[in-house]
Amino acid sequence: MHPLCKMPGCTDRATATFAQVPLCELHHDEIWVETRHYYTKHQQGADRDTRPQYRKIDSLIHWSRKRMGRLK
Template sequence: MGDCQYPDCKAAATETWALVPLCEHHREAVRAETAQYYNRKITYHMRHFYMGIMPLIPWSRKE
């Protein structure tokens, strides 16, 4: 699968989030953060991990 696509991470990617290859640590961080967002415990702008991969998510790009 290659390397984790999270900025500055060189770990091996084992899973994906929104089609972005991520290591186990970053995928879990994005998953937990997303759960907090949908449970209204954090705001959209507080999604640090998600924002790190947002430019790589196909449907998030503005082309």
């Protein structure tokens, strides 16, 4: 079994996961860069809607809300 990347519109094979969501290497890299960037910005008081890639798969991450709360 080779799951496909769950990023909408992407048809690449998943080679990694983010929050248990299968992603291709490109999107996995993108979402980690975005996540690191987000938490840096977040600590500076930036708006929470600054993670466009993450939000595309947000609905697939059932525990994301809980995790966000823990990281505060």
